Amino acid sequence: MKALQANAEWKPRKGYQPTEREIRDKRAGMGNNLFCHPSLKLVDISVPVPKDDEVLLKVGGAAVCGSDTMFLGADEEDYLYYCGHCRLPVVIGHEFSGEVVQVGKNVKTFRTGDLAVAETMNGCGECAACRAGLVNQCENLEEIGFTLNGGYAEYLVAKEKFCFHVDDLVQVYGSKERALEIAAMVEPTAVAYNGMFVRGGGFLPGGNVAIFGAGPIGLSATSLAKAAGAAKIITFEKEPVRMKLARDVGADHVFDPDELFAAGTSPSEKVLELTGGIGVEMAVEATHHQAETIPEIEQMVSVGGTIAQIGISPVRTPIMSTYLQKKGINYHCSIGSSGHDIWPHVIRLIAGGRIDPGKFLSKCFRLENAIEAIEAAERLEGGKFVITPNW
Ligand SMILES: [Zn+2]
Numbered sequence: 001m002k003a004l005q006a007n008a009e010w011k012p013r014k015g016y017q018p019t020e021r022e023i024r025d026k027r028a029g030m031g032n033n034l035f036c037h038p039s040l041k042l043v044d045i046s047v048p049v050p051k052d053d054e055v056l057l058k059v060g061g062a063a064v065c066g067s068d069t070m071f072l073g074a075d076e077e078d079y080l081y082y083c084g085h086c087r088l089p090v091v092i093g094h095e096f097s098g099e100v101v102q103v104g105k106n107v108k109t110f111r112t113g114d115l116a117v118a119e120t121m122n123g124c125g126e127c128a129a130c131r132a133g134l135v136n137q138c139e140n141l142e143e144i145g146f147t148l149n150g151g152y153a154e155y156l157v158a159k160e161k162f163c164f165h166v167d168d169l170v171q172v173y174g175s176k177e178r179a180l181e182i183a184a185m186v187e188p189t190a191v192a193y194n195g196m197f198v199r200g201g202g203f204l205p206g207g208n209v210a211i212f213g214a215g216p217i218g219l220s221a222t223s224l225a226k227a228a229g230a231a232k233i234i235t236f237e238k239e240p241v242r243m244k245l246a247r248d249v250g251a252d253h254v255f256d257p258d259e260l261f262a263a264g265t266s267p268s269e270k271v272l273e274l275t276g277g278i279g280v281e282m283a284v285e286a287t288h289h290q291a292e293t294i295p296e297i298e299q300m301v302s303v304g305g306t307i308a309q310i311g312i313s314p315v316r317t318p319i320m321s322t323y324l325q326k327k328g329i330n331y332h333c334s335i336g337s338s339g340h341d342i343w344p345h346v347i348r349l350i351a352g353g354r355i356d357p358g359k360f361l362s363k364c365f366r367l368e369n370a371i372e373a374i375e376a377a378e379r380l381e382g383g384k385f386v387i388t389p390n391w
């Protein structure tokens with residue numbers, strides 16, 4: 001079968017001492033420290049055979065994520081850009097859906113023909129973090145699309161215990177194919193859900209919410225804020241196409257922060273003006289530019305409010321902790337989307353028509369054009385791009 005595979009040479013960067021687990025498994029906690037001469041290519045590999053506790057999925061959709069764009073090219077020392085957990089070679093694609101075409105002999109809750117999605121972050125269930133319920137912080141984490149073969153392929157396997165049914169989406173979207181394209185967007189929605197409602201603790205209906213960034217996570221956050229009863233949603237984004245998409249999914253106001261600064265004001269002043277000086281009960285940070293956003297956010301969150309940190313940045317963030325202390329602000333940080341019953345909640349929100357990720361699915365691509373899709377995502381040309389390897 002055809003698959004888009006990331007590969008590189010294992011060669012610790014000068015001055016970097018790999019950890020015990022990194023050496024033992026030839027895996028990287030941060031890929032950019034260890035993988036040299038990276039490549040991303042369509043390859044021919046055999047269709048995987050499901051183990052006793054796994055299902056074989058014929059991939060319906062595999063959505064392109066910002067992290068996939070970091071497998072393109074190399075830095076000035078010819079190292080991988082991707083700074084997250086990975087083990088190469090690997091078929092990338094961690095936001096996917098598919099039709100079950102084969103089940104292992106111990107699989108009980110899925111049958112051939114069922115439509116499914118699978119959690120990307122696969123916790124071991126045994127380490128201290130997993131036993132504390134923090135599966136996204138697992139010490140022995142495996143990640144589909146980073147350390148296990150992912151969705152940019154005609155088929156992939158996933159453990160039954162990480163899979164969920166999405167057959168209900170066919171009624172909403174009219175066809176199996178469209179339902180699977182949308183189901184590939186459960187993962188990014190679940191990332192936003194985890195940050196806002198699980199780690200972040202949510203907000204009361206009638207609260208105001210600010211969202212920084214209208215990429216797929218920020219757009220998901222905007223949709224979720226609307227569904228959760230936010231009074232006013234104020235989204236900040238610089239790309240015009242994404243600004244429009246933010247309005248489409250429920251933002252009441254959308255601003256380009258650069259334009260505000262050019263006009264002599266700022267995002268925080270704008271938020272305070274629009275909320276009668278109260279500010280927002282929750283600010284969602286979903287950019288790669290925390291050093292710019294947090295100094296604004298700390299001034300706009302209301303007393304007792306929450307910052308939900310979801311975006312990832314390679315640089316340090318300046319924080320005026322006194323502002324946060326004086327207002328009793330909670331700064332909650334999250335990564336990933338697994339556990340906590342998040343995926344079933346997201347699937348029900350989509351199946352119930354409360355949110356519609358289809359509003360920002362900009363374009364579908366064939367697997368042969370996967371690189372083109374990833375490059376389009378890198379240029380921030382729209383909302384979400386989805387690769388459909390089997391149609
Ligand atoms: Zn992702």
Ligand SMILES: [Zn+2]
Binds near residue numbers: 128138141
């Ligand atoms: Zn674990």
